[in-house]
Amino acid sequence: MNEFANIKSNELKIFAVNMFKAIGCSDIDANLASDVLIQADLRGIDSHGVARLSGYVRLYEAQRINTKPNIKIIRDKKSVFTIDGDAGLGLVVAPRAMDIAIEKTHHFGSGFASVSNSNHFGIAAYHAMKALEHTYIGMAMTNASPLVAPTNSKERMLGTNPICYAIPAGDSLPFVIDMASSAAANGKLEIAERKNKAIPEGWLETKDGQASNDPRDLKAGGYLLPLGSDKDHGSHKGYGMGALVDILSGVLSGANFGPWVPPFVAFLPVLPELPGKGLGHFLGAMDVDGFIDKNDFGKRMDIWINRFKSATPIDPNYPVIIPGEPEFHAHKQRSQSGIPIVEKVLADLKEIAEKYHLDHPF
Amino acid sequence: MNEFANIKSNELKIFAVNMFKAIGCSDIDANLASDVLIQADLRGIDSHGVARLSGYVRLYEAQRINTKPNIKIIRDKKSVFTIDGDAGLGLVVAPRAMDIAIEKTHHFGSGFASVSNSNHFGIAAYHAMKALEHTYIGMAMTNASPLVAPTNSKERMLGTNPICYAIPAGDSLPFVIDMASSAAANGKLEIAERKNKAIPEGWLETKDGQASNDPRDLKAGGYLLPLGSDKDHGSHKGYGMGALVDILSGVLSGANFGPWVPPFVAFLPVLPELPGKGLGHFLGAMDVDGFIDKNDFGKRMDIWINRFKSATPIDPNYPVIIPGEPEFHAHKQRSQSGIPIVEKVLADLKEIAEKYHLDHPF
Numbered sequence: 001m002n003e004f005a006n007i008k009s010n011e012l013k014i015f016a017v018n019m020f021k022a023i024g025c026s027d028i029d030a031n032l033a034s035d036v037l038i039q040a041d042l043r044g045i046d047s048h049g050v051a052r053l054s055g056y057v058r059l060y061e062a063q064r065i066n067t068k069p070n071i072k073i074i075r076d077k078k079s080v081f082t083i084d085g086d087a088g089l090g091l092v093v094a095p096r097a098m099d100i101a102i103e104k105t106h107h108f109g110s111g112f113a114s115v116s117n118s119n120h121f122g123i124a125a126y127h128a129m130k131a132l133e134h135t136y137i138g139m140a141m142t143n144a145s146p147l148v149a150p151t152n153s154k155e156r157m158l159g160t161n162p163i164c165y166a167i168p169a170g171d172s173l174p175f176v177i178d179m180a181s182s183a184a185a186n187g188k189l190e191i192a193e194r195k196n197k198a199i200p201e202g203w204l205e206t207k208d209g210q211a212s213n214d215p216r217d218l219k220a221g222g223y224l225l226p227l228g229s230d231k232d233h234g235s236h237k238g239y240g241m242g243a244l245v246d247i248l249s250g251v252l253s254g255a256n257f258g259p260w261v262p263p264f265v266a267f268l269p270v271l272p273e274l275p276g277k278g279l280g281h282f283l284g285a286m287d288v289d290g291f292i293d294k295n296d297f298g299k300r301m302d303i304w305i306n307r308f309k310s311a312t313p314i315d316p317n318y319p320v321i322i323p324g325e326p327e328f329h330a331h332k333q334r335s336q337s338g339i340p341i342v343e344k345v346l347a348d349l350k351e352i353a354e355k356y357h358l359d360h361p362f
Numbered sequence: 363m364n365e366f367a368n369i370k371s372n373e374l375k376i377f378a379v380n381m382f383k384a385i386g387c388s389d390i391d392a393n394l395a396s397d398v399l400i401q402a403d404l405r406g407i408d409s410h411g412v413a414r415l416s417g418y419v420r421l422y423e424a425q426r427i428n429t430k431p432n433i434k435i436i437r438d439k440k441s442v443f444t445i446d447g448d449a450g451l452g453l454v455v456a457p458r459a460m461d462i463a464i465e466k467t468h469h470f471g472s473g474f475a476s477v478s479n480s481n482h483f484g485i486a487a488y489h490a491m492k493a494l495e496h497t498y499i500g501m502a503m504t505n506a507s508p509l510v511a512p513t514n515s516k517e518r519m520l521g522t523n524p525i526c527y528a529i530p531a532g533d534s535l536p537f538v539i540d541m542a543s544s545a546a547a548n549g550k551l552e553i554a555e556r557k558n559k560a561i562p563e564g565w566l567e568t569k570d571g572q573a574s575n576d577p578r579d580l581k582a583g584g585y586l587l588p589l590g591s592d593k594d595h596g597s598h599k600g601y602g603m604g605a606l607v608d609i610l611s612g613v614l615s616g617a618n619f620g621p622w623v624p625p626f627v628a629f630l631p632v633l634p635e636l637p638g639k640g641l642g643h644f645l646g647a648m649d650v651d652g653f654i655d656k657n658d659f660g661k662r663m664d665i666w667i668n669r670f671k672s673a674t675p676i677d678p679n680y681p682v683i684i685p686g687e688p689e690f691h692a693h694k695q696r697s698q699s700g701i702p703i704v705e706k707v708l709a710d711l712k713e714i715a716e717k718y719h720l721d722h723p724f
Contacts, residue, residue, distance in 0.1 A: 075652070075653060075654060076471070076652060077470075077471035077649055077651070077652030078440075078441070078469070078470040078471040078472075078652070079440070079441045079470045079471040079472045079652075080471035080472050080648055080649060080652035080653055081471075081652070081653070082653045082654060107440070108439075108440040108441045108470050108471075108472075109438070109439035109440040109441040109442035109443075109470075109474075110440075110441045110442050110470075110472055110474055112471075112472055112648060114653045114654070137610075137614075149673070150670060150673055150682045151682070151683070152675055152676060152677070152680045152681060152682050152683065153673040153674055153675055153676065153682045154674055154675070154676045155673040155674040157669075157670060157673050157682075165606050167606075167609055175605070175609065177599075177602040177603075177605070177606060179596075179598075179599040179602060179603075180599075183590070183595050183596050184595075184596065200594045200595065202594075202595050203595075209676035227589060227590055227595075227596050227599055227600070228545070228589055228590065228595075229591075229595050232562045232564075233545050233546075233562065233564050233565075233589075233590075233591050233595070234541075234545050234546065234589050236541075236683070236685075237539075237541040237542075237589055238589070240539040240541060240685045241539075241541075243537070243539070243670070243685065244527050244529075244539060246666075247529055247537065247663070247666060248499075251659065251662045251663055251666050252499075252650070252653050252654060252659065253653065253654070254654060254658075257662075257666055258666060258669055258670065259669065275662065275665055276662075286442055286474060287439055287442060288614070289439070290437070290438060290439030290440070290441075290442035290443070291437060291442055291443070291444045291476045291614050291615065292437060292444060292476070292614060292615070292616060296616075297613065297614065300613045300619075300637065300638075301609070301613055303637055304608075304609065304613050304619055304620060307519075307620055307621065308512060308519060308605070308620065311511070311512055311515040311517040311519050312515055312516055312517040313514055313515055313516070314514060314515065314516045314571035315514070318514045319514060320512045320513070320514050320515045320519075321513070321514065321598070323598075323602045323605065
């Protein structure tokens with residue numbers, strides 16, 4: 001038994017499309033949702049690609065996802081608006097909301113969507129990067145089920161609440177930052193746990209508020225730390241960023257927020273007396289050309305990128321990396337070589353394939 | 363000789379107004395610039411209040427500040443626009459740009475200003491909080507002269523580039539996060555240096571890329587670390603946030619960016635062959651009521667704030683703090699008791715007062 005198999009991205013996508021159709025998605029929605037997952041795998045974000053496909057299926061089976069949602073604008077004022085995702089897949093709701101934000105940007109120079117009643121939206125970068133083809137700046141954030149404790153607390157109150165900005169350049173690759181507001185993304189702990197390895201102090205504390213090097217302490221009731229890790233190193237800033245994402249995505253949209261955000265895993269119950277509907281996102285775009293000639297901006301971005309790439313390195317073997325660069329390289333490589341799927345995920349995909357009587361490439 | 367004197371904020375403000383008038387500001391501009399400084403002192407941000415007054419004066423004397431600027435919109439598209447600050451005080455340019463962003467928000471639901479050809483704008487919170495009286499969400503960021511090295515580098519490439527968001531609440535105090543994107547703000551190092559104290563590892567490295575506990579290593583050519591401090595703890599995220607601020611404030615507006623941002627201290631030279639004009643800001647507002655009924659939003663924010671304040675603390679003596687809370691408390695206290703000015707700053711203020719033949723309260 002190999003540790004992983006390399007699957008061509010188009011084969012993987014066909015499988016995902018069939019899976020989403022099997023749970024009731026339209027052809028268009030199944031294609032869109034699959035594209036979000038496959039782009040994550042191509043970009044090297046294994047934790048957010050087809051590894052999560054069975055999770056979405058189980059949420060559908062738990063009747064927490066509506067595969068035929070009526071996604072609509074429930075309030076707006078010119079450039080700003082709120083979307084009700086009708087409990088649809090975040091993988092479908094978020095791209096629709098982003099399309100409208102881009103449409104608003106055509107008219108008003110910017111467009112911002114708060115989104116309620118949605119579910120896990122995959123990688124934030126997929127949504128923010130939709131702006132790039134228009135030479136717009138794109139942004140995307142989402143709240144998520146609670147894993148992170150605020151500074152001073154040992155209670156899980158915030159998700160790893162990611163923030164993404166995508167900024168077009170000239171001849172260079174775009175600048176794309178897509179970051180969790182916790183010290184380490186949950187996926188890094190999962191990898192360490194799978195390999196039975198210790199993690200650095202500052203990622204996690206035990207349920208009693210003690211420092212920990214053991215990734216298993218998360219499932220034992222511990223919590224992730226905000227970016228900054230401790231007060232001395234600015235954890236109040238990471239907590240503040242996660243809080244900002246929660247407020248813009250959850251409080252502003254009418255979705256749930258803080259400890260009430262529904263869990264991604266279907267076996268965990270949703271809390272009673274929720275303050276809102278589903279989870280929330282915040283997405284937006286701004287027209288570069290509304291600020292500055294867009295060709296000038298491209299040239300200025302190229303200067304910025306080239307100057308930062310040539311900043312004096314501590315070790316000449318490790319130059320400065322421009323945010324998004326590694327993901328573009330992964331995309332290029334994996335488009336040719338295929339996507340490595342680890343054994344545990346393969347088994348999971350085979351299981352749902354058989355359950356829904358689907359052909360599969362595994 | 364006392365270590366500090368308590369000066370009433372109104373006396374301090376009258377002095378600052380006279381100082382700004384003495385270097386050529388109009389009554390209105392002098393009042394505005396002084397208000398930005400005094401609000402910083404009232405909020406407890408001593409590093410950004412009247413302690414910087416002599417710095418602005420010296421920039422004027424070095425002919426790097428125009429005290430009679432013609433601040434104008436040089437490009438716009440409905441909700442988004444660019445301001446040329448005409449080398450004015452950032453303390454004057456930024457509030458003007460924010461006023462226009464708020465005006466745009468009245469019309470289009472949001473308004474975003476990129477600002478070029480400006481100077482140091484004081485505390486970001488002053489500008490972002492202007493949105494609160496309209497029940498708008500406000501944001502403000504600025505680039506600044508280089509002190510922070512990107513992950514993998516030992517070269518100063520970014521300022522401590524702050525990000526601020528101000529979000530109105532209902533009965534609770536507003537949520538105001540105003541944070542440097544470095545692990546520690548420069549002011550914290552200055553305090554440690556003044557007290558001859560060691561600093562935690564993870565704030566600073568020496569010019570050769572070595573860890574340091576000595577705040578004096580910054581002036582010896584070292585550099586600050588981004589939020590996250592090292593790769594294991596997410597310094598690439600802090601670097602990415604600082605970079606984002608630099609791009610939105612500097613690249614997008616036509617200002618300088620990265621290592622080219624002009625220094626605040628007048629005795630340091632401006633680099634040759636600059637890619638832009640002055641330094642840059644990015645400011646904006648969004649109308650809450652464009653997303654959700656603003657009264658509902660206030661109630662939801664109160665729920666959010668109360669729930670976070672009651673999150674289980676590690677030590678019951680240190681509950682969770684809502685971003686902005688300590689500054690509101692300082693403001694209340696210092697409005698009554700006066701503003702403590704340390705001896706070094708007092709001497710500095712006396713010196714400029716005598717130079718410009720001004721009455722002073724020191």
